[in-house]
Amino acid sequence: MQPRGAVVSLLVLAVLAGTLVGPAAGGTVSGPGAATPAAIQENTTVANPCVGRLERVPNGTTVVSIQGIAFDGGRYVKRPALAVGFGPRGGFEYAYNATARGRFWAYDVDPLPSGELLLTSTEPGVAIAETLDPATGERVRVERFAREPNVTSATDIDRLPNGKLLVADATPGSEGLLVYDPRSGAVDWNWSFERDGEFPRAGGGPYPRDWVHVNDVDRVGRGRYLASARNFDQVLVVNRSTGAVDLRLGRDDAVRTLHYPSNPQLLRTADGRPAILVADGRNDRVVEYTHTPGASEPSSPGGENWTLTWELVGGGLNEPRDADRLPNGNTLVVDRRGHRVLEVTPAGRVVWEVYAPWQPYDAERVALGDEPGGPAAASFAANRSVTLTDSAAFDQGQVGDCAAAILEFAPTQEERLLGAFGVNASDGEGVTPGAGARSGLRALAFGGAAVVLVAVGAFYALRE
DSSP: OOOHHHHHHHHHHHHHHHHHOSSOOSOOBOSGGGGSOOOOOOOOSSOOTTEEEESOOOSSOEEEEEOOEEEETTEEEEOOOEEEEEOTTSOEEEEEESGGGTOOOEEEEEEOTTSOEEEEEEETTEEEEEEEETTTTEEEEEEEOSSSSOOSOEEEEEEOTTSOEEEEEOOTTOOEEEEEETTTTEEEEEEEHHHHSSSOTTSSSSTTTTSSOEEEEEEEETTEEEEEEGGGTEEEEEETTTOOEEEEEOOTTOTTTOSSEEEEEEEEOTTSOEEEEEEEGGGTEEEEEEEOTTTSOTTSTTOTTEEEEEEEEOTTOOSEEEEEEOTTSOEEEEETTTTEEEEEOTTOBEEEEEEOSSOEEEEEEGGGOSSOOOOOGGGOSSOSEEEOBOOOOOOHHHHHHHHHHHHHHSOOSTTOSEEESOSSGGGTOBOOOOTTOOHHHHHHHHHHHHHOOBTTHHHHHTOO
16 A cells, blocks of 8 residues: 555646646647657757857757756745757757656756667656657657665666666665666665765654765766765765775765765866865855865865865855866856856856756756766866856746746657757758747646645655
């Protein structure tokens, strides 16, 4: 028998998903070439209200996952979970409406070498890894963690070079990291935060519901996995062979170093020392620390053995949750409650910016692969602490216009998985979304009036 909260969540999700299924919104693809794989064209023929500062035009698409949550007077309200491809000039290229397909949250998104996307999402009580192909608009495969292992919530699922899946398991009562082989259906390796010894039940968040809040994992070497333990204010590298923590930044409640860190990236200085770039959410900043054994005291800003070598502050940053160093030395930042994705120079100047409502979660430059990395801040000529400047600084009304444009573009019908503009760019068959095509918005508005979700009970409200 299912717990009452799970049953309520299932009913609410069913209603929400049903209201989202309606006449297709703008961005439909027509013509004989629409069903064939082709390069996706950016929609630049209609002014896009999601485009902010645009000084630099990057190479290719930036894909952004949107968790699907809003705040209304301090309350949590459910909104569509999405994955959106933004072109170099900020125009929409494609969009996946995960909520219309029965998903609840959308988390990490990874570009794969094949050109496909791996999206981590959830249904009530089940973690999901789904592979999408933007070129064809098809869902290639879906892996549901409903049996063994039963992972009810995973904030990040990465595909390893051998095809196995590395999972940040946020299941209450069994939070940890695991490697799963989809071919055999077996767990190859499992590491538990509780067994580590540095994560007491009395620390972090309330045990077990939101205790560690692991929210990211990445392979950073053979058998070495980087993870963030958000509620314990730390980042760590776990050694698969020994089960030991090889590297640890921060400690529980040492909020001067980190306070609710998310989505770290491991970099290397010119002399080979590790450096960690991470979104420092509750401190409203992005920071980078360089490992300096014996050179810093426990009372230093980075704690013992770490030196703060770069921080991005100010400029309206509001709980950033992702930061990736790019090969050109700039940093791609997801500003969660600032509703935006920014490319920022080492000096803090915004050179590329798009807005995304309902808490953007992760962003990747597709052409560069999953978190390609770049130079560590120790090589920057900039100051250690820089202020974010030159953002368009949209107000809530402008962010609302951006939300309406995304919903108009994202499909709501099951027969087309992805909304895409100009899938056959050479044939010019892409249909530009028109200002009058509001059917998708009407469906959502009806759903909002019927089932405006305030927190979906405490069970989902804080699952991020």
